[in-house]
Amino acid sequence: MSGERQVRVYSAGGCEIVQLVGEIDHATAPLVERDVLVSVRASTGVVVDLSETTFLDSAGLLCLDRVITVFSDRGAPVRVAAPAAGMVRFTLDLIGFLPGLLAEDVPAALAEIAV
Template identity: 35%
Template structure:
């Protein structure tokens, strides 16, 4: 299965920008994770845009947790952009993701990473 329908990539300055959309759950999290890791293992900074995600379950959380851990280990910054409300924000908050990882505004997060 290809993850293309849920994930796409672009660059924002030095940061690798990952766009996620749709429902991320047990059925597709692994494929999405592989696609993201392939693009981010060597990235200087990573922005993951979750604003278009309509559902995020624990499998999705596990995937994000892994990527954050990987970036942290390498000393590279990462931000997860979520909306003010929405399914992704809810799930991440329920899982008590660190507040410094979450951002609500893509541009601001990009600037933070760039600076």
Template identity: 40%
Template sequence: MPPLPVAVSREHNTVTLHPSGEIDHETAPALTGAVREAEGELRGLVVDLSEVSFMDSAGLHALIALEHHCRERGARLDLAGARDQPARLLDLVRLAGIFTLAG
């Protein structure tokens, strides 16, 4: 399976990750790796899931790791654009209440 494409954008001290495709055990490390490359004065992190078609437990683990990473730095993690299967998965495992979900 090809690696997960993750576009990174920055506005002020907020980094937005834009993964595209499926987040699973093979591709999840690309998501957590992208934030390390984009750090600096990180005050907020947004993971835009609008282009993610599938996510499994490895994807959930990556999101939790990102949340811990942000918390350690006093930053905030928001999820945006979750729909279809990823949105149902977040709701099913009750992680929707842990993350701030937008759009």
């Protein structure tokens, strides 16, 4: 990623949106996990946006699982936004990633949290 931040955090709909950018793999996952957990303190809801994630290996999946667990343990509802046509969504579907946590995009994820 040569200098570009892989974690972007912003607020929308009363929730924190965590956008993961680029490849999340064995080389980057520990830094991404740390950046997310240090940057986000939300308790009202968190959306992990994978629309700009280009690759997710087993270390990236473990990172995603740990982040979701931390926010859930804090009492924050969590959703993962991953476009259906993308390779990352294919990977999540292939491993049987919790379908109840998946949304097509950030607006859909926010709508699910608000319910």
